[in-house]
Amino acid sequence: MKVLGVLLSLVLSWSVYANEGLLNEKSVIDHHLHVACFGYQSKCYLGSRARENWRFWFYQKIFDFSESEAKRHGDGYIFDKLAARIKKSKYLKKAVVLAMDQVYTKEGVVDKDHTEFYVPNEFVAEHARRLPEFEFAASVHPYRPDALEALVTAREMGAVYVKLLPAIQRFFINDSSLKDYYHKLVELDLPLLIHVDDESSFSQESQQFSEPAHLEFPLSLGVTVIVAHAASNGERDGRPTREIVLELAKRYPQLIADVSALTIFTTRKGHLQQIVNSWSADRLFYGSDFPLTTNLLSSPWYYLFTLGFQKTWEIAQISNLWDRDIALKRALGLPVTVFHQSLVP
Template sequence: MHAGTTTIDIHCHTAGIGAGGSGCFVSPALRGSWRYRVYLRAFNVSEQELRNEGDGLIMRRISERLSRSRLVDAAVVLAMDGVVGDNGRLDRSVTEVYIPNGFVARETSGYQNLLFGASVNPYRGDALARLDQVVAAGAVLLKWLPSIQHIDPADTRLIPFYLRLRDLGLPLLTHTGNEESFTRARNELGDPERLRLPLSLGVVVIAAHAASNGRNGGESNFRRFLRLCSEFPNLYADVSAITQANRIGHLHRLLRHGELHDRLLYGTDMPLLTTGIASPWFHAHLLSPARLVRILKNRNPWDRDVEMKRSLGLPLPVFSRATALLRMPDTHEVDHANP
């Protein structure tokens, strides 16, 4: 990453099918779903290309596309740990997507504009050691998707994990709200109220998507998120996915709460930006015709996203806040051991 970076997309996905020895896999159920074909197109790859060139091709395509952005300097590319069984080991039979830390750490180390976002399921028998390893490998944050990884953030057995996370200074980016990108999900685990435990222990938590959909405990997840924000100054949120068709109006609701503006960080949820689900047309009623045309003419997905979110009122400081919150490595040349 070059010096002087100010805008970082903290929420960018990658994927893989195990090609080139990546260690990635996608479950048979997901590969048989229509979603799999959509994701391949969104990543601008074919399955045959991955078989020929390896899963690292996706990372190269992300970096190349991002390098053509005028407005975004770097992206945090996210690993994805799987479901862990009672024996403390990965359970492939119920894991839909697995993207190892080692693969993401090695690949991101080769690109100036990509940063390593780690993922460690805290139920792993060696979870604390894995945390130390990903930090040594240059991780800037830790990513969870509880409803898919079957992680209960409120589980008191996770206290030692949270304390290590806090002491390492590694922010926890965790999905809040319902999850609709997989074939099944335990959406009760995306309840923001379940984050009360790590927040009370001093962990910096970033609520992915700002709890923009779903309900728990008889109220909206967003209301539950707002209550937590009033209690914990270490709770933040990213603005990834909140302009998508299935979350129309949420950015406006979020921005009505001026007290939250200093808690927001820029993210995209790439590659979903390229599927059409976040088209500027969904917000045409809020944009002048000239501004809408200008956004539509922008072919780079990051630049289009930034321009649209700016036009919808997202404050400029949101786009440059990540560097102060992430665990930024002193240099991008770090030891990428295979955790």
Template sequence: MNPSKPQHYRIIACALLLLLLMLAPFLLGARRPPQPLPDSPIIDMHCHTAGLGAGGSGCFVSEKLRNSFKLRFYLKSFGVTEEEILREGDALVLRRLSAKLAESKHVSRAVVLALDGVVDEHGNLDRARTEFYVPNEFLAAEIPHHKNLWWGASVNPLRPDALARLDWAKTHGAVLVKWLPSVQDIDPADERFIPYYKKLAALGLPLLTHTGNERAFTHAHDELCDPARLRLALECGVTVIAAHAATTGEFANEPSLDHLAKLMTEFPNLYADISSLTQINKRTHLAKVLSRPEFTSRLVYGTDYPLIAIRSLVSPWYFPRELGLKQTVAFSKIKNPWDRDIAMKQALGVRTETWTRFESLMSK
């Protein structure tokens, strides 16, 4: 039996109203007004570079990674080709990065990160087990040529001269130390590292260390990136920044994020950066971090550049309900990757003080 015409119209009207309510966030825009950007300049404290050893840089990439699609993907995101690097040297990547950053309206500086390798039982660099290597000496020599760049050192604590390397890095302008434990075979909970941690604290160098799962390389020992393993460094007084806020992976059947949040309640010297948290594979992660009270005053701005420059990976179109149609279209037209990243994260709820927190950490 067919419904009468009035009933038929009411069903259609209800269906249209329901559809309108579902689309309202997308059509009308963000649900909450964003906090303003700071008046002071913004620093991106989490950027990468790449190198093939061209120009005597000392960088290298393992044969396995060099033959994988990932290297070509990364080089494209830097805006370079392998042929250009081999012709002009690895410093070309830094020149392109600096030039693009100079076009940003909001970000005045970026910290480019070195990456130490795996160390063997004799304390030497183990090239066979190292996938990607960017030496401190290369960045210390090249970064001074770019007024808008700082650099972060990377020193594997298993090196016999690790403490001397930290002193050298600080003297040559490093503003932090970077670890990727699951790739460098570093266990942050190893008590042999206590002198290393005390040296970091004495030098005032924050430790930026990857937390959660790692999928940028061909292999990783993810258990080494459990935030719970950072307790020793924190107890030694190190200012620790958990890269990517431990938003991926589980350890001991608990989300990595929960492990980090528990430590936040105990240690005021623990922070987390918001780099990579708007990627399509992490599109819900920034909202999770912003909703946790443990992180309210502990977040630091970083991007994981060059990945923010890849529109198939990071795009406002992946947040239609959160941003709304008007902002989604407007943000997608922003050409500079840093300005686009800031516009998105600001609209998604990042607090004003987050943008400039890193500079205060350098003086702790």
């Protein structure tokens, strides 16, 4: 029995190392990373709701970037801190940093009351240009009066895609007035990274805007759509959001997804395996959703019963946040090919 145990653990550890051996060093792109900024040497701002919310303290902690540091060094300092961590990662080559536009009303007026975080395109683009560890993803609210010009400018500034968060930015994806906006994305060859499942990272959300079936509109116009978190979390009219997206994926080959945040224990436990089992691997892209990769939300110990003690312990020893996230997702069954796929140069 003991011999069998030793043999089994040898086979297990061999398969672990064999899997790791397939993943090339410095080959992985994180397609989904956020930064924090406060308005020091930048045009970022935080709305009063965000500041008064308990998450304000929590986010400074998990971003490893406080307002007092920003005051001393400027908001751009977070990029230097992150670049140092990315350099130390064995597998991560670079990350796409997501800007976050302000909320606009349908009339094209900035809605500061509903804006919690404003991370301007210029701010992200400037630091992505400065540091080779980053690429820039723009955010252009479709109700901005200058939306189409802003998309062109974003492209000129090096945007690799555009990110929108309807539940927070408060617009309907299938609003017919967005037709020109979607046409412009196609013309500029800019994919759209969009969030269409339940959102819970902000102090207030309007889930009615987060409707996966509405993706049919931009898809029918030819937009390449990257569904954040493969829409793993939530239901609409009794149907899981991920199934609604999968249904669309059958009809629209340019519908792809990222696997960011899929190990968050509180809201997405077990979702990574569901996504791996239902999606074709060549349409999935690696993303972390940093800072939500923090141990507090995504520790491998939450998967102890799935992974067993030895594997869990091995992963828990990895100090680099990305290397740990990659190892955990590998161990939970995400194929190695997904980590080698990239939407950026």
